[in-house]
Amino acid sequence: xxxxxxxxxxxxxxxxxxxxxxxxMEEDLALMNYITxxxxxRWNSLACSAxxxxxxxxxxxxxxxxxxxxxRRGNITLDEQLLILELHSRWGNRWSxxxxxxxxxxxxxxxxxxxxxxxxxxxxxKCDVKNSKELAKRIQAASTPTVSSEIxxxxxxxxxxxxxxxxxxxxxxxxxxxxQQLHKPISSLTSESxxxxxxxxxxxxxxxxxxxxxxxxxxxxQANGTQLGFTECCPSGYYNQHLSFxxxxxxxxxxxxxxxxxxxxVEDIWSLQQLLN
DNA sequence: AACTGTGCCAACCGCGCACCT
DNA sequence: GAGGTGCGCGGTTGGCACAGT
Numbered sequence: 001x002x003x004x005x006x007x008x009x010x011x012x013x014x015x016x017x018x019x020x021x022x023x024x025m026e027e028d029l030a031l032m033n034y035i036t037x038x039x040x041x042r043w044n045s046l047a048c049s050a051x052x053x054x055x056x057x058x059x060x061x062x063x064x065x066x067x068x069x070x071x072r073r074g075n076i077t078l079d080e081q082l083l084i085l086e087l088h089s090r091w092g093n094r095w096s097x098x099x100x101x102x103x104x105x106x107x108x109x110x111x112x113x114x115x116x117x118x119x120x121x122x123x124x125x126k127c128d129v130k131n132s133k134e135l136a137k138r139i140q141a142a143s144t145p146t147v148s149s150e151i152x153x154x155x156x157x158x159x160x161x162x163x164x165x166x167x168x169x170x171x172x173x174x175x176x177x178x179x180q181q182l183h184k185p186i187s188s189l190t191s192e193s194x195x196x197x198x199x200x201x202x203x204x205x206x207x208x209x210x211x212x213x214x215x216x217x218x219x220x221x222q223a224n225g226t227q228l229g230f231t232e233c234c235p236s237g238y239y240n241q242h243l244s245f246x247x248x249x250x251x252x253x254x255x256x257x258x259x260x261x262x263x264x265x266v267e268d269i270w271s272l273q274q275l276l277n
Numbered sequence: 278a279a280c281t282g283t284g285c286c287a288a289c290c291g292c293g294c295a296c297c298t
Numbered sequence: 299g300a301g302g303t304g305c306g307c308g309g310t311t312g313g314c315a316c317a318g319t
Binding site (some may be wrong): 021022023055057058061062065066108110113115116117120173189 | 284285286287288289290
Binding site (some may be wrong): 021041042043044045056057058064093094095107111124217 | 303304305306307308309312
């Protein structure tokens with residue numbers, strides 16, 4: 001083989017060595033650890049220095065969208081939705097600009113949210129999705145303030161009413177996937193056995209670092225129902241604000257028992273990371 | 278139980294801009 | 299000014315979960 005051929009071979013090997021797809025817990029730890037020590041930026045060299053077989057772009061995306069300490073997850077509130085509609089009417093698909101007014105949210109999240117739920121709402125309300133202001137009015141009108149200030153993240157109709165006998169099931173069905181995964185015991189999230197359902201086809205254990213911990217708040221006023229008793233925890237306490245989930249409102253039992261003690265969340269990882277440091 | 282359709286979202290891709298040499 | 303590199307943005311895709319049949 002000539003020199004040129006050898007170079008090509010090396011290039012192919014390097015490309016083949018690059019990992020793609022879902023991030024593992026080890027990779028997340030490595031990335032978080034490195035950024036904690038050295039800061040972000042220079043993503044390509046960062047990826048190499050951190051020992052990650054990922055592109056710089058991939059590392060940046062992972063950090064900005066999921067590992068960053070101030071990333072807020074959970075359902076989009078009605079207020080946020082209305083704000084998104086307002087900002088979208090102003091700037092269109094300028095997601096990066098829109099998320100500047102939604103602290104803790106990521107452009108990817110808002111973009112996905114828009115594509116899936118807002119466009120669905122527009123269809124259901126027979127409203128042009130481009131007419132964001134009109135859509136905002138209709139969504140606001142369609143929402144029932146006595147029920148919740150939250151637009152539920154459901155797979156069915158956004159305003160469907162869950163029957164009492166279905167509550168237990170519905171509460172889990174309507175939970176965001178990330179929240180649903182919190183039901184898994186920590187053992188299922190370890191590297192040995194963490195071929196989670198999400199990653200059934202993957203050979204690598206998938207990180208659940210992006211999952212958040214929702215703590216039950218005893219101050220929840222069930223009679224009122226306008227404020228739900230779940231406090232979202234973010235690593236390092238960046239956020240500590242109430243979230244209102246309609247599904248939780250209907251049934252707050254899903255977070256009962258030993259669940260809270262067995263969660264493997266970002267906070268755990270940050271703690272672990274501090275120990276490693 | 279098996280299959281199909283739908284919803285959702287993490288991750289990737291391509292492009293363009295800014296900066297540096 | 300040209301070329302290379304890093305980065306950010308918007309669009310798209312792949313695949314899992316779940317509901318319905």
